[in-house]
Amino acid sequence: MSRSSGRSSPLTPYLQVAPLALIMLAMVGIPLITVLLLSFWQSDGISIYPEFTWANYQQVLTSPVTLTLFLNTLKYAGLTLIATLLIGFTCSYFLVFHVRNLKWQIGLFLLCTIPFWTSNVIRMVSWIPFLGREGVFNQALISAGVIDQPLDILLYSDFAVVLTYIHLFTLFMIVPIFNSMAKINPNLIEAARDAGASGWQILWTVIVPLSRTGIALGAIFVVTLVMGDFFVVRVMSGGQSASVVSAMKNQIDQLFYPEAAAMAVLLIVVVLLMVSAILRIVDIRSELAK
Amino acid sequence: MAQATHRRGLGFYLLAGFFALFVIFLYGPMLVIFILSFQGPTGGLTFPLRGVSTHWFGDLWTSTRYGDLGGAFRRSMILGAMSLLITAVVCLFAGLAFRKRFIGAGPLFYLAITSLVVPGILLGLGISQLFQLLGFRLNWWLSGLGAHLSWTLPFGLLIMFAVLNRFDSSWEEAARDAGATPSQTLRYVTVPILFPGLIAVALFGFTLSYDEMPRSLLTVGGKNTLPIEISNMTTNVTTPALYAIGTVTSVISFAVIAAAFACIALIQKRRARAKRGA
Numbered sequence A: 001m002s003r004s005s006g007r008s009s010p011l012t013p014y015l016q017v018a019p020l021a022l023i024m025l026a027m028v029g030i031p032l033i034t035v036l037l038l039s040f041w042q043s044d045g046i047s048i049y050p051e052f053t054w055a056n057y058q059q060v061l062t063s064p065v066t067l068t069l070f071l072n073t074l075k076y077a078g079l080t081l082i083a084t085l086l087i088g089f090t091c092s093y094f095l096v097f098h099v100r101n102l103k104w105q106i107g108l109f110l111l112c113t114i115p116f117w118t119s120n121v122i123r124m125v126s127w128i129p130f131l132g133r134e135g136v137f138n139q140a141l142i143s144a145g146v147i148d149q150p151l152d153i154l155l156y157s158d159f160a161v162v163l164t165y166i167h168l169f170t171l172f173m174i175v176p177i178f179n180s181m182a183k184i185n186p187n188l189i190e191a192a193r194d195a196g197a198s199g200w201q202i203l204w205t206v207i208v209p210l211s212r213t214g215i216a217l218g219a220i221f222v223v224t225l226v227m228g229d230f231f232v233v234r235v236m237s238g239g240q241s242a243s244v245v246s247a248m249k250n251q252i253d254q255l256f257y258p259e260a261a262a263m264a265v266l267l268i269v270v271v272l273l274m275v276s277a278i279l280r281i282v283d284i285r286s287e288l289a290k
Numbered sequence B: 001m002a003q004a005t006h007r008r009g010l011g012f013y014l015l016a017g018f019f020a021l022f023v024i025f026l027y028g029p030m031l032v033i034f035i036l037s038f039q040g041p042t043g044g045l046t047f048p049l050r051g052v053s054t055h056w057f058g059d060l061w062t063s064t065r066y067g068d069l070g071g072a073f074r075r076s077m078i079l080g081a082m083s084l085l086i087t088a089v090v091c092l093f094a095g096l097a098f099r100k101r102f103i104g105a106g107p108l109f110y111l112a113i114t115s116l117v118v119p120g121i122l123l124g125l126g127i128s129q130l131f132q133l134l135g136f137r138l139n140w141w142l143s144g145l146g147a148h149l150s151w152t153l154p155f156g157l158l159i160m161f162a163v164l165n166r167f168d169s170s171w172e173e174a175a176r177d178a179g180a181t182p183s184q185t186l187r188y189v190t191v192p193i194l195f196p197g198l199i200a201v202a203l204f205g206f207t208l209s210y211d212e213m214p215r216s217l218l219t220v221g222g223k224n225t226l227p228i229e230i231s232n233m234t235t236n237v238t239t240p241a242l243y244a245i246g247t248v249t250s251v252i253s254f255a256v257i258a259a260a261f262a263c264i265a266l267i268q269k270r271r272a273r274a275k276r277g278a
Helices: A012-038 A055-062 A064-097 A102-117 A120-125 A136-143 A158-182 A186-194 A199-210 A212-227 A231-236 A244-253 A257-281 A284-289 B010-036 B055-062 B069-097 B105-117 B120-134 B140-165 B170-177 B182-210 B226-236 B241-277
Strands: none
Touching: A012 A257, A012 B069, A012 B105, A012 B120, A012 B140, A055 A257, A064 A102, A064 A158, A064 A199, A064 A212, A064 A244, A064 A257, A064 B010, A102 A158, A102 B010, A102 B182, A102 B241, A120 A158, A120 A231, A120 B010, A120 B226, A120 B241, A158 A199, A158 A212, A158 A231, A158 B010, A186 A199, A199 A212, A212 A257, A212 A284, A212 B105, A231 A244, A231 B226, A244 A257, A244 B120, A257 B120, B010 B241, B055 B241, B069 B140, B069 B182, B069 B226, B105 B140, B120 B140, B140 B182, B170 B182, B182 B241, B226 B241
16 A cells, blocks of 8 residues: 555544534434434424333324325335436436547536536426416417317326426436446447447446446435425425425424424335345445445 | 447437437426516516516515515525535545545445435434524524535535545655645645645535525524525415526526636646646
């Protein structure tokens, strides 16, 4: 390894990392433990008492609403995952294997990522003039003669919710898949072609397996983002649909903090199970270390 | 180099068309609300445009219907600036530390990743309840800032890893061998070399904080930030003023992104020139 220097003390990394460690503990570690504690405490809707109880979990686990909420959230996550994966893979494939000029490649990649640095709320709002009864879509369809009556299902529906998710989160799929694909040695593809593989065979047996780290990372991002959302569901479904976190938000608004915390812990367990299932299929850590 | 002379087939054009559609899907709706924010005074939330005016921008300033937009904007800018500074400095040193082995590196890394994947509102609940248990008041500049840092620092750290991946530490060793103290090495060698990467970290620090909503909701106390005010407007306001505030805040975001990219490009240009001169 590198030469050790007499001047740099072994304490240096600890001093360097201390600010990050302190902020992460104070603002992530301890707050998450607080949520866990809170889920075992009693409340009467006005104040909270630090006395142990299973009641919050009992209520969450026995309520028939919980299952519906989880199924609904999983449905959103599944639909968004499929759509973002197809779009993200296709766009990354185009950028990496068809755009050969490096400047163009970086420029078009940045074009896909710039919206990440702008407001999600505004990007969501920007679908409203498109999808409404008098929106751009309905106007276009009517003037094209496809429909006579404006479609009502476009805005304030599951369709609007999933469309917004796809719009907001596809770039979380593009970035990691692009990174994985960019690392594929072009000689491998050349070798496959020389061996007589067709375009589809190359795609399916060379590129997809070698992009799996990116696909897995993207899937983790998209699933956790959809499962953690409450705002898009609330606004874009027009209050007609709910997800786990939007129901949790309602409980918080009504000051039922311990019930909300129990729901949150249950959600984290489900999300962790899903993430570890993805990690089971793809060992991201060993792949990234390569 | 058979690849380079390969003719562009039908596949290329199909994929290019798909990509173009995706870019339209990504930017089209935003473009539409920029246009609609210049709606005439009698216009509504959708087309047609009833005249072109800056009425709704003026309305944002003069009307009292939209709450404390000016104050919220000021707080968001201050929070963004604080996040920018703290994220850049903390992530620089943390990134340097992670190049060596130290006890707790693994758990700290996983804590940072946890902060990225955990639902923001849940972390907000945790932070607000912790503050209340300890008897502290919720304030946008303390609990709110902490909530923002829980979001910006992990991203900054990941960017820092990528930046340091391409950093050749033999520069530092050379400085050390030439007799530089650790602080001199940091100041005259490490930081100048890493500076474009640090601008990228700072860009994340500002924009992620400036647009953050779910983590802020429960942690800012009585005084709202701009994204919270805007998200309240999405349910209350049914005039193009909603699009006007969207245009204003997006223009600020785009200006910040452009400034960051321009800085990076400028530094790289200057370096290329220095290299040619040498």
